[in-house]
Amino acid sequence: MDYRERLIVKPGSHVKLADIDPGFHGVHESHEKALPELDATLAEITSLQELLYAEKKHALLIVLQGIDAAGKDGVCWHVIRAMNPQGTSVTGFKQPTAQERAHDFLWRVHKHVPGLGQVGIFNRSHYEDVLVVRVHDLAPRHVWEKRYETINDFEKQLTESGVTILKFFLYISKEEQLKRFKRRLDDPARHWKISESDYSERELWNDYTKAYEAMLERCSTKHAPWYVLPSNHKWFRNLAASHIILETLKKMNLKAPPPTVNIDEIREKYHKAASEKGA
Numbered sequence: 675m676d677y678r679e680r681l682i683v684k685p686g687s688h689v690k691l692a693d694i695d696p697g698f699h700g701v702h703e704s705h706e707k708a709l710p711e712l713d714a715t716l717a718e719i720t721s722l723q724e725l726l727y728a729e730k731k732h733a734l735l736i737v738l739q740g741i742d743a744a745g746k747d748g749v750c751w752h753v754i755r756a757m758n759p760q761g762t763s764v765t766g767f768k769q770p771t772a773q774e775r776a777h778d779f780l781w782r783v784h785k786h787v788p789g790l791g792q793v794g795i796f797n798r799s800h801y802e803d804v805l806v807v808r809v810h811d812l813a814p815r816h817v818w819e820k821r822y823e824t825i826n827d828f829e830k831q832l833t834e835s836g837v838t839i840l841k842f843f844l845y846i847s848k849e850e851q852l853k854r855f856k857r858r859l860d861d862p863a864r865h866w867k868i869s870e871s872d873y874s875e876r877e878l879w880n881d882y883t884k885a886y887e888a889m890l891e892r893c894s895t896k897h898a899p900w901y902v903l904p905s906n907h908k909w910f911r912n913l914a915a916s917h918i919i920l921e922t923l924k925k926m927n928l929k930a931p932p933p934t935v936n937i938d939e940i941r942e943k944y945h946k947a948a949s950e951k952g953a
C-alpha cells in the first residue's frame with residue numbers, strides 16, 4: 675500500500691479529523707504479521723541514511739506533533755533505531771525559556787534544523803505556537819493567526835536550502851489516550867511520565883482538535899506536507915512513518931560521493947608492497 679498517497683493531507687484540502695479512523699491499520703492484522711515488512715523497511719532506511727550522511731547534499735527534517743501519549747517518543751525511538759547516530763539529532767521542544775520568549779518564535783527552532791547530511795527529528799516543534807498557544811490564549815489571536823503563513827514561508831526557505839521536510843501528526847482517539855494513561859498508572863517504571871497537565875489538557879480535547887485541523891489545513895504545503903498517521907496501533911504508526919521516510923529518501927536519488935583519492939594509486943602504493951611482504 676502506498677502510505678504516502680493514503681495518509682498525506684492534500685494541500686488546500688479541508689480536514690475533519692472525525693472522518694479519519696485512528697484505528698486504521700492497513701493490510702496487516704497484527705504487529706507480528708507486520709514485523710517482516712517493518713524490519714525490511716528499516717534496513718533500507720539504514721542504507722539510504724548512510725548515503726545521505728556521506729553525500730551531504732540533503733537534509734531530512736521530521737516533525738512530530740500529537741496529543742499527550744500519541745506516541746511521539748515512540749516514533750523517535752523507532753526511527754532512530756535504523757540510523758547512524760552520528761548523522762541524527764532529536765530535539766524536544768518544551769515550554770519556552772525566558773530567553774526563548776524574548777525572541778521570535780522561530781528563533782529556538784531554526785538552530786536545530788539539520789544541516790546537509792543530517793536527519794533531524796523534532797519532538798514537538800514550532801507548531802506548538804499555533805497549538806498550545808492558541809488553545810490556552812498564550813498570545814492574542816492576531817499574533818498566532820499570522821504564524822501559519824510565517825511557518826509556511828520558513829519551511830519553504832528551508833526546502834530551498836536542501837532540507838526535505840516531513841510532518842507527522844500522530845492521531846489517537848480519546849479512548850486510546852485514556853487507556854495509555856491508565857497503563858502508565860499501572861506501571862511504576864513509567865510513573866515519572868505522568869503529569870497533572872496530561873489530564874487537564876485532555877479536558878481541552880475539542881479545542882486541540884480544532885487547532886490540529888487548522889494546522890493541517892493551513893500548513894500542509896507542496897514543499898512540506900503533513901501526514902496524519904493513524905496511531906491507535908503503535909506498530910502501524912511506526913510502519914507508516916518508516917514507509918513514508920523510506921519513500922522520501924528514495925526520491926532524493928542519493929549517491930555515495932566519488933573518492934577524494936586515486937583508488938588505484940592507493941592500492942598500488944600501500945597494499946601491493948604490503949602483500950608482497952606477506953602482510
Ligand code: AMP
Binds near residue numbers: 807
Ligand atoms: P512534553 O513533550 O510532554 O515533555 O511536554 C512539553 C510541554 O511543553 C507541552 O505541554 C507543550 O505543550 C509545552 N510547549 C512546547 N512548546 C511550547 C510553546 N511554544 N509554548 C508553550 N508551551 C509549549
Ligand code: MG
Binds near residue numbers: 742743872
Ligand atoms: Mg507529556
